[in-house]
Amino acid sequence: MSTRVLVTGAASGLGRAIAGHYAAAGCRVLVTDLAPDQAGAGPLPAGEVSYHRLDVRSEQEWHAVRDWCEEHWGGLDILVNNAGVAAVGRIERVEESDWEWILDINLRGTVRGCRTFVPVFKRQGSGHIVNLASMAALMNMPGMASYNVSKSAVVSLSETLRYELAPWGVHTTVVCPGFVPTGLDTSLRSSDRLLADRAVQLIRNGALTPEQIAEQIAEAVTKRRFLVNTHPEGRRALRIKRLWPALVDRQVAAMWRRTKELLDAQDAQDAQEAQDAQQPPRPQEPTA
Incomplete structure (x- = not known):
């Protein structure tokens, strides 16, 4: 069968x-x-x-x-x-x-x-x-x-x-x-x-x-x-991690530092958008 x-x-x-x-x-x-x-x-x-x-x-x-x-x-x-x-x-x-x-x-x-x-x-x-x-x-x-x-x-x-x-x-x-x-x-x-x-x-x-x-x-x-x-890239990365862990640590840390900068910018933008959304609308100027 x-x-x-x-x-x-x-x-x-x-x-x-x-x-x-x-x-x-x-x-x-x-x-x-x-x-x-x-x-x-x-x-x-x-x-x-x-x-x-x-x-x-x-x-x-x-x-x-x-x-x-x-x-x-x-x-x-x-x-x-x-x-x-x-x-x-x-x-x-x-x-x-x-x-x-x-x-x-x-x-x-x-x-x-x-x-x-x-x-x-x-x-x-x-x-x-x-x-x-x-x-x-x-x-x-x-x-x-x-x-x-x-x-x-x-x-x-x-x-x-x-x-x-x-x-x-x-x-x-x-x-x-x-x-x-x-x-x-x-x-x-x-x-x-x-x-x-x-x-x-x-x-x-x-x-x-x-x-x-x-x-x-x-x-x-x-x-x-x-x-x-x-x-193949996964097998290569795992081999490097096992043989040279300090190298991988440095590479990951550097990558995450760059990512952190982008995340900080994202957070600042989100905070500003949230603050703007809470602001009362400005009164319109009277028209002649």
């Missing part, structure tokens, strides 16, 4: 590319996303592809997806925890509700997926978990605290499971892409206009396509490779 693959957040972007890659390879694929039905999710990739609603924040919906896999497929071979959102902003400007939002999706959504399907994989004595993290999890650049934390925790979770699940024949891969034009910018939350604009441009101008990332993921699963650092 063909390989059984579940991909979260797969109606668009990288998730859709992953689903399409596996479907084209002859796998059975379950596309999951927030749309209530297949019609709402849009056209699915060609092949043996099904759709099921899944909000990764809902344990009940995770159980429903697991039940579907067991009923229709008798289990699952590859779980791809792809669903995610993005946020940028200085630490004091990111609201508590935004921290809860990003952690509930990026981290807890991944945890729920693992908790739901690990018992299935253990009973089978086989399975592969693919968790989508980010290059941000390895570099931890300033102005991205909530996103960095959510993705760094996914890396930590994945490394833990790599060892914990190995005795049951269950493998783990964590993927750390750089910027990819996936539409992630449409979910971006930020109270820092400058940082948000910069993030949107970086995402939209990503050097690799979702399809190229999907191909790397499939190859890593086949070879049972743990870490996938997808972008």
Whole structure:
């Protein structure tokens, strides 16, 4: 029988590319996303592809997806925890509700997926978990605290499971892409206009396509490779960080000093606009 693959957040972007890659390879694929039905999710990739609603924040919906896999497929071979959102902003400007939002999706959504399907994989004595993290999890650049934390925790979770699940024949891969034009910018939350604009441009101008990332993921699963650092510039940056950390410290500090100057100017402009908005309108001069 063909390989059984579940991909979260797969109606668009990288998730859709992953689903399409596996479907084209002859796998059975379950596309999951927030749309209530297949019609709402849009056209699915060609092949043996099904759709099921899944909000990764809902344990009940995770159980429903697991039940579907067991009923229709008798289990699952590859779980791809792809669903995610993005946020940028200085630490004091990111609201508590935004921290809860990003952690509930990026981290807890991944945890729920693992908790739901690990018992299935253990009973089978086989399975592969693919968790989508980010290059941000390895570099931890300033102005991205909530996103960095959510993705760094996914890396930590994945490394833990790599060892914990190995005795049951269950493998783990964590993927750390750089910027990819996936539409992630449409979910971006930020109270820092400058940082948000910069993030949107970086995402939209990503050097690799979702399809190229999907191909790397499939190859890593086949070879049972743990870490996938997808972008050449990401691999280079991480190597420099490990070999010459003081150099990276200086470069990041200089970059953030320049950014601070722009943020200070933005703050001054916002304060002036707010002050002007509170000024009462000037009385009009009487006309003759």
